[in-house]
Amino acid sequence: MSDPIKHECGIAMIRLLKPLSFYEQKYGSALYGLKKLYLLMEKQHNRGQDGAGVGVIKFDPEPGEAYIFRQRANGSSAIAEIFDKISAKIDRSGSKDEVKSSDYLKKHSPFVGELYLGHLRYGTHGGNSKDLCHPFIRENNWMSRNLMLAGNFNLTNVDELFELLIELGQHPREKADTVTMLEKMGHFLDEEVQRNFTRFKLEGHSNRDISSIMSHHVNVETILKRSLRDADGGYVMAGMLGHGDAFVVRDPNGIRPCFYYKNDEVVVITSEKPAIMTGFNIAYNEVKELGLGNAMIIKKNGDIEEVNIQQAGERKSCSFERIYFSRGNDREIYKERKLLGHLLAPKIMESVNHNFKDTVFSYIPNTAAVAFYGMIEGVNELLDDWKATEIGKLGAKATPDKIKSILAVHPRRERVAVKDAKLRTFITDDAHREDMVAHVYDVTYGLINNQVDTLVVIDDSIVRGTTLKTSILRILDRLHPKKIIIVSSSPQIRYPDCYGIDMSRMKDFVAFQAMVSLLKSSKKEHLLTEVYHKCKAQENLPKEEMVNYVKELYAQFTADEISKRISEIVTPDDIHAEVDVIYQSIENLHTACPNHLGDWYFTGNYPTPGGNKVVNKAFINYVEGNSGRAY
Template sequence: MSDAIKHECGIAMVRLLKPLDYYIKKYGTATYGLDKMYLMMEKQHNRGQDGAGIANIKFDVEPGQRYISRYRSNADQPIKEIFGKINNKFQEVYDKDPALMKDAEWLKKNVAFTGEVSLGHLRYGTFGGNSIEQCHPFLRQNNWMTKNLVVAGNFNLTNVDELFDILVSIGQHPKEKSDTVTVMEKIGHFLDVENQELFDKYKELGYNHIEISKKIATELDVQKMLVNSALEWDGGYAMAGMLGHGDAFVLRDPSGIRPAFYYQDDEVVVVASERPVIQTAFNVPIETVQEITPGHALIIKKDGDISMKQVRKPLEKTACSFERIYFSRGSDKDIYVERKQLGRNVCDQLLKSIDHDLKNSVFSFIPNTAEVSFYGMMKGLQDELNKIKLRKIKELGENPSDEQLQEILALRNRIEKIAIKDAKLRTFITQDNSRDDLVAHVYDITYGSVYPTDNLVVIDDSIVRGTTLKQSILRILDRLNPKKIVVVSSAPQIRYPDCYGIDMAKLNDFIAFQAAIELLKENGKTQLIQDVYNKCKAQENEPKEQIVNHVKEIYDAFTAEEISKKISQLLTPENINAEVDIVYQTIEGLHDACPNHTGDWYFTGNYPTPGGNKVVNKAFIYYYEGRNERAY
């Protein structure tokens, strides 16, 4: 994506099902679990580069010994910093006495991060800042082992205000109003309730406190705790947690918006946000990696019992399509196929834009993440070229010469490496004009690859704001002197804000929204803007379940092609010679390519939860009132 936007976080969990000594004997290392955690976090660094954290819990330690370890970092290379600190601990042991690295009992008593369960997190800070205090995992501490809670997640809730009020109503005093703190305290409250109910039960039966603690650790109902905690949550989430005595869980939202995958065998249970991460880290085939069922929690008890339990009633599955288009790793088998199909599915619009003139068209991609959709686009264009070849051969008659046939068979679509991203230039110059000039040189170009009679076609994953296109890419491409520049988006027009984890919260940031507003003004339909505002305002204080997305009316006045044409005009920089055309994927093309990921609210406004409609209307109110604020 040429527009830089922040997005989902990544989670990773490793639960060792055997004693530490087992891994030392079989794999020759006491850091087997940590090594796997490091690999899974590194393979998900695309999901979060603002910070990282890891927590580890040891089982069955004596009172007075530390059993929860946690490191977090917001450094430039947070994963490297965290595991560097952890590795230093083991290096010190090795330097002291190499034999101690084989002594599981000694390591567990004396070295941090030698526990049975670890939880890792990679953070993309959407709007809360990037201080280390905002890095997961979060820790809720208590002297009762079974009341300790560690939480990390990939999530965003739309109804934080409502949930905050619920916490206050049950007597809590949260330290801040954020979805992370709210989630932590809600789970923590019902964890306390579960502890108290079991304590009262066994106290009445005459058990002493030590005996009761053991009973709680064995009988604590994680499913019940999560059912009560998640009852009012509205949003997308993959929520992972560990309890101090050793129980662990990963909970997924009822619509399956945010991804979560797991693998288990007799040695480990592991969870990650992306499937190929698990395949790579544990060298296992794709069919052994499963999705956590929407609305369910994968619960791993301290005794090793593993179960999938319903927490919320599953809704229609609307897994995020943006995950497939851009954010997830393209090494996933299905995502690779889907991205190629996205490129193929945009060929009809592209061919129309270049008037089917493949001979005088050059094809490329920007940025590198669009490479797979580029392959798909070129396969689709090869099909078109084959039709042209077949027609030309038929036109030759019954006895064409070898030379005539060779000339036709030699026809190829012209593929070039047009743009190369240079090292990131520092924009330390404060004057806007100077900074813009630096931005315009982020990419270097391959001179001589395009002729003045050519169409230059580049494909991008998606176009959100279009800022980079206008300020940089189009100006750079124009230096090649093509007659026309066509920018192809493998995603449809992004029209509506996200509220489930991607940092796209303000309507006026979207070039599609800007285009629709301009069209309304040009066509004397500004009253519609006022009408939509009035409708949104009228519903502002209604329960989220009763709110309708009125922002759709802004777009309904025009076709997608009309909006694309206006986008092309708005993004064309001054003083460039080439004609500019922006071509977008259709909604039908998206659904055809990603049939199992129907979460398309960015493009259609069809939000899977009531909170989405509330957020989009609020975003329009803020736009109309000139308030540069987030709607959630």
């Protein structure tokens, strides 16, 4: 993606089902779980460049012994920093021989336990301090009341949930979705623990005995159902209770991804499937997907159950995961990205008048490579049709040389631009910074026939168009093509996201800018005011009754009309080549990703009521000149 955007976080949970001594004997180290957690987090590093965190729980500690540990760090090297510090703490906990013993490590070393939770953070809003990194902890002297929570989620109705906490008598320290859910779950955990305590007390058990038997009776399913009853958003939340129970719960529309693997040694849960496959060397079909609205509950005694927490809705898993966010080494994602490129070929060739000879194909950035391969496959198919037609035209005049000449035509594929990873835009004033940005990519000169060739470059998506205008198009123009065609393997991003992607302000979207520009040039600017009044009129309605009126504005124009205006907006004044922008169609997106129909940022069809509330607020903010977030 040439336009950098921040997006969903990642999680990794490991529950060891055997004593630590088992892993020491079988795998040569009692640090087996910790090492696997490190691997799972590194294999999902794409999901978190702003920070990371690790939490560990030891089972069955003696009174006075620490049993909950957490290490967090911010920055792109957070994972390495965290595990370096954990390793140093373990090394300092005993002699060289002692820290090789599972029994010693269990009793004396921090971060060596049976239950592990890792988190990778992309900060979509707010700062990037270490204090904002998951997991979050709600501490208590009662073991069963301790709660550690991490997640990949955004809730659209934090204000509503915050008010519910106040009605419960709480005084939350801040209004943020993670803290709100931590306190909400903590409240119902407290009630569940108290209910069990009262019951066991009436049965004649001592306080000390109750603490030890509590772990068998905490009803995690009930806690989750009560906590998430009013939640609106996309989420995967992972939690650990102090006594050893653990859970991972997913939203009822499956917006955020979640996968797991279990055998008689471990239970593993992650945000991406290939991380588990690589980390545990298992086959694709051995990794399962957590069901919509379901939770995986792992009891301290090792019982494992997938239960329904919220009734499953229509499956609307995020299509951006497939287009860009998730790593492309998932075989299904790889196939989908190739097909996205393949399906664009007819429109591309139409744009170049099927001139194969004078067209050069390339891609920017590296993440678009798979879509590029698919695009070339599609072009080759069209080229085969052309070859068959041309050979057929020869008829009786066909000769081996003429046929060979036709067969010799192939798509021209070149790597025209390579990102200079070492270049840093340290200059802060806008004019000079733009000049530096224009040098972020190195181009390969001599590949393009000056003022003859059309250069086709595919990208994953175009969000704001800023990088195209300030950098990429200027760089490509130095190669002196006659025409530059920028191809997006995703459709036009028209609406804000509210489930975990940093796309919340409408004015930032180049598709929105193009639509507004078209309204003005076609004397329909009054529609902006009309839609604004409709949005204001429903501002205080329950979210379930709200409508996405912004759709009415986009409906005034075809997708091609908006794409043409986008081409004009992103074209710098000082380049010579003609510029065209081609976007994926919604229909082709659904063809390529049939099981991942979450497309609200393209269509405005939000999977939860809170989505319409967010787009309503985002449009009001735009008209009123408010740059704040819409949720």
